């Protein structure tokens with residue numbers, strides 16, 4: 001059997017009286033993109049910190065790249081790169097200087113560090129800004145540099161903690177392309193996000209975390225089908241959604257919903273039918289931690 005990139009079992013972590021992780025189990029196959037989706041304060045960053053050995057768990061076990069996060073921290077560190085919400089980029093330095101410095105700190109010779117910096121600047125569309133100080137960068141440029149810095153040394157597993165939070169749509173999509181390209185090269189990607197659409201677009205597997213537990217785990221399609229059938233939408237004359245009625249997808253349920261809509265719909269309204277969105281899934285799964293639990 002191929003060893004998974006990440007294996008987590010019964011992981012627990014509390015800060016004082018607050019239980020943040022209350023028994024997390026998950027497996028991430030090598031070369032896949034895994035998205036951990038959860039609201040603010042759900043424990044996403046804490047889990048990434050445990051998996052990258054920055055924080056010790058209270059109980060349970062986790063292996064990353066085949067190495068135990070407690071017993072073999074050095075092995076884990078050799079296997080992972082981490083891009084945090086506030087990565088260790090020096091704002092006073094230029095993009096080029098940051099990349100070269102990281103190369104030197106990682107053991108590259110000066111010519112190697114220079115070559116790697118040039119390669120990454122070109123790849124991340126930062127060559128024109130290479131000699132500008134990072135403090136003058138836009139949010140999107142800054143995130144691309146954060147990612148580039150974490151890739152100075154090739155590692156098989158990449159942790160991305162909320163890689164696109166605060167970015168506009170264009171910058172977000174540019175970063176998604178980069179993430180997909182990295183995965184295409186065989187790098188295992190573990191990312192956290194609050195954006196359902198992001199998890200839907202990128203991830204092979206999505207785990208929803210709430211109240212310290214994984215309340216659902218599967219493909220986007222599996223999660224959506226989990227909460228039922230299609231959603232009927234009543235759409236107004238100006239394309240606004242007037243009402244949404246979840247159905248179990250059966251003819252009878254759709255018929256009943258249509259009859260109800262026919263009685264109340266304003267003039268000019270029409271009906272649409274759609275699959276449940278990740279927002280529907282998220283709300284259904286996080287509203288009650290004990291309902292909808294599956295793995």
Ligand SMILES: Nc1ncnc2c1ncn2[C@@H]1O[C@H](COP(=O)(O)OP(=O)(O)OP(=O)(O)O)[C@@H](O)[C@H]1O
Pocket residue numbers: 015020038039040041042043044045046047194
């Ligand atoms: N070192 C710490 N000491 C005390 N409490 C902490 C510590 N680190 C995290 N917490 C608490 O643990 C909870 C989970 O935090 P965490 O940052 O892991 O959540 P998150 O899902 O990443 O949230 P966000 O989306 O806001 O980044 C929060 O209530 C936070 O205040």
